[in-house]
Amino acid sequence: MTTSAEAGQGTPSGYRILNEADLRNHLAGTPAVAARLGGPAERWSITEVGDGNLNLVFIVKGSSGGLAVKQALPYVRLVGESWPLPLSRAHFEHLALTHQGRLAPGLVPAIVHHDHALALTAMELLEPHIIMRKGLVAGTIYPAFVDHITTFMARTLFFSSDLALSAAEKKEAIASFAGNHALCKITEDLIFTDPYRIAEQNRWTTPWLDAAAADIRADLDLHVAISRLKLKFLSSAETLIHGDLHTGSIMVTDAETKVIDPEFGFYGPMGFDVGAVLANLLMAYFASAGHEQSPGDRAAFESWVLSTVDQVWSEFARKFVALWRSEATGDAYPSSLFPGEAGAARLERERQVYVARLFQDAVGFAAAKIIRRILGLAHNIDFELIEDTRLRATCEARALRLARTLMVETASFTSIEAVTKAARELRHWQPGFD
Template sequence: MAQGKAGDYRILHEAALRDYLAGLPDIAALLGAEPVSWSITEVGDGNLNLVFIVKGDRGGIAVKQALPYVRLVGESWPLPLSRAHYEYLALSRQAQLAPGLVPTLLHHNETLALTVMELLEPHIIMRKGLVAGTQYPRFVDDITTFMARTLFFTSDLALSAAEKKEAIAAFAGNHALCKITEDLIFTDPYRIAVQNRWTVPYLNQFAASLRGDMNLHVAVSRLKLKFMASPEALIHGDLHTGSIMVTDDQTRVIDPEFAFYGPMGFDVGAVIANLLMAYFASAGHERSPDERRAFEAWVLGTVEQVWNEFARKFLDLWRADARGDAYPATLFAGETGSARLEAERKAYMQRLFGDAVGFAGAKINRRIFGLAHNIDFELVEDPRKRAVSEARSVGLARALMVDTAEFPDIASVTTAARELRTWMPEFATG
């Protein structure tokens, strides 16, 4: 990891980036040829950063540089460059715990807020593949391994109290990114906020309903408190299908700049929410009736498998690698103690499932009424069709958040989604 003098930060556009990389012997050797011949393309389509693909005659790399503001908004919304440091820390830890499921780190410069990583090719952003109706057979095994291992091994179940507190402290400074989540996910969609937007006029009444629904306000406030006050494990913090790159046989999790110690259910719920949105949005991408039926069945099956496989793997780790200070083995000795601990493990997972269900609902609402939307819906050109898919999603989101107890298992979630898939809001039939 390289560092420079305070105040040396500068935004590296193509010429400056070429010169910088040419001064890194290992990187230059990986790329090959003369720097003047390297191709450099800025491909960042996210909300915060610059992302470059650099290729030479021997190989390629990806370069990510944080900007001192929110790229989606501009300089009127400043943001600390330190988020690049936390992303680097998170990627380093995730690489240890879930090897092969995050990109390889090649270089980091804390002063420039710049990280060089392996070029993931021919991987694509999973969200783009889902819009196209592509199924990914490796995804369930890979993402559940990633979540089970990164969450379990950074929790009190695997760490001593001292180790856990030091780990929390290492990420505590990432509060500016946490604040974005606290506002954009848990607060703004439920009040009048200048950056909110939705599919008008069709969702106007739905937006007004979010602002006036006190039961929903209580539910989202409880989730916000859980997010702020429950440092259960090192969470990715932004684990949506735009932060996952895939091929048919590989999965890589990217962009953990929102990482901090928070509730495990937030990551699990984010994955579930984004799959559910892909399911509902699928109708808007149809060119003929029912042409995506097989894809939609796969998506709902994947939702169920994501939770079931995650829970199985997490419990297996707990049974085999529980070296943390929580649930000390000396308190659960003998056959009776072992049975009681196993019952407690299952109760723990049921509470985690409830958290994931609630967070999934909150993640859906923010993508429909908040600042940052997703292409699952946005690429549906017909606004009425788009709004139908969004309205169905909102109906499920409210139920997940307000009536969480009505969803005892993941099959009840997919059943509700399947039922809503055929529901038509008034604006679509009038």
Template sequence: MTVFEALNSQTLPLRLGGTAAILDRVGVDTSAWKIREVGDGNLNLVFIVDGTKGSVVVKQALPYVRLVGESWPLPLKRSYFEYQALVRQQERDPGMVPEILHFDREQAIIVMEFLTPHIILRKALIEGQQLPRIARDLGLFTARTLFRGSDLSMETRKRKEDLALFSDNVELCDITENLVFSDPYYEATLNRHTTPQLDGIVRELRADRDLKVEAQRLKHLFASNAETLLHGDLHTGSVMVTPEETRVIDPEFAFYGPMAFDVGMLLANFWMSYFSQAGHEKDGDRADMRDYLLDVVVGIWDTFRDEFSRLWHTERNGILYQRTLFEDRGDALGSTQALDEVLQSIWTDMLGFAGVEMHRRILGLAHNADFETIEDADLRARCEAKALKLGRHLAVNRRKIHSMAEINALAGRLEKEIVA
């Protein structure tokens, strides 16, 4: 029986110095290893290990939520789900996740490639950097992982085995179920928001029957619709970038859920970045950045839709919408009609998930740096209020919205305070 021990810079070389794959990458002289703990996330320990030959990242889960402390236990097995998700994402969109060098299930340790000079996408966007590749890379990543993890592509026996495996990631699903879909909409203990500036709109949203019903419909969908293996936490803090490369990290929330969830959460974070730019602006210098962010949203969705459609026509080898019923009978239009319905349903649900994600980041426990780093509370609240309004519009009207152009035009009008 092995005992879990949280790593520190002294014990790390003892624990990992015998693993060939790590020695190969870092260098065999463990006494020369330089070890820094750099974890700034909410949950885990993260070390960078530099040696004579190179560097690796060592990520270790703790048996509790790091942000809160031992009073909020969280099982180590999330590291196992993260590892399993990384393996599948690498198969489904090669090169988009970090290379894994070593996994220790008992100690909840994943040792992986050190990405450099990559930085967290959220940080880059706060700084006003325009990354030219992200729209295409993230559109492809979502389309490929979501399509290839579903009954559209997989052998259904394998998908059902995976469904069973990931259904044990119940504690992390529970976090999403509560923090995203419910807590923001009542006075939950862990909530906070910019107060008193947002008190009025927060009161309004929590009294908004249509919004709360939609949020719960979306929770129902999230909890029931085990359609594909999701990343589960795909926001701009889970993406590392250089101008030349995009990588997706941290899939410990992975589980089988609705395709629309990953896409919706991701787009929400770009719309929030859009509204937060005013808080980081000097002399109106973020106008281009705002245009860029709306272009990214369009680009991700268009790429997702195009790649999903390409896979539909070329890799639809699962039990759903079989060729036997359509193409093989000369009815390719039948399969296209079905594709249109599937995409329409992803679109509608994606807008809803985007809406609630925007709310929970401003009203719930886990805020994001885009807004949090705006020191002037009045200014921050003005930015946040716009995101709250767009979120409400998307969640409640998701079945009636026709195009990204329409949403981005509304975002522009909210930004200029033409509508409120």
């Protein structure tokens, strides 16, 4: 086992940032890769396509197949060398991806090659998949998404938790991801702190949202709520979470769903992943009004999105509880304490209490994920592609308003339908910008 400390924070010797020629040589020297690509290495097409914030991403195609090759840079790509970020994230991403591939086969890209020193991973090329967020902006409906994402979440969150692992296995697993704290720190700052205070990197759709941003920076009830969520993120080692499960980390076709980019993975609260999916669907819903060509032309899409929110939660909860019934090999809730029919019935009631608590966490984290995308550093194209800034701000203000309520009045939302109802009621709300 590579321990967290060995995985290290420094630059491994042998690391260099690869240009196209370097990459071609490296891949040509890796038989599994060369075989998969096919044909002579000098004929492979190599294109750097990274549009993410952190890494280099190359698409490599040969005569018989293609690969996506991701190399971590020792700094945040979006910002440059002034914001260093450890290469060890490639190690943790590889560890998480391997783990998820075992638990949720077919729902993450297959790994073809990993080079620790180069902080490089070559994966199956996902074609013709697109980033789900782009599809949602275009108003595309993904009929298989609910089933796939809920299987991914239920299985990865359940099988890495105390419900499935022995305490010893889980403690070792926690330790193996403990070194990924630089990536966690990004979340801690950009999601749980900066949007609620003056911070240089914050931005929002100005001038329309100036007042809303100021309100949120002055809203002490909200600050208490986000601080409780942050504490949960810091101290609740429930399971191995993806840690960045937004619709930009999901690639889709009509029939397939692949979760990518688990470099933020660590042992944290389950609700963070579930909340991320719910939040990004809710943002797609609110952004939809900004992408209409004519009033109401995306009504079917919007209806699908909200029904997807409902189903993501309900199907996730159903699958999670089903796994708990049949695969409870962990040290938590020992079956010997719930014998017979009466015991089984009591444990079943407790499972419902457990998922109700998890739902509360997911609602709170969903709210946090919405607020950070509107007032923090990293925005998303759902809103950003709405060119009319007043219209964009209107969409964003609706999402913000929902998020504030979800975070401060979490306990009043006792079902996912209450969340989607609140969203629907805000669909035509006009914020008073004037």
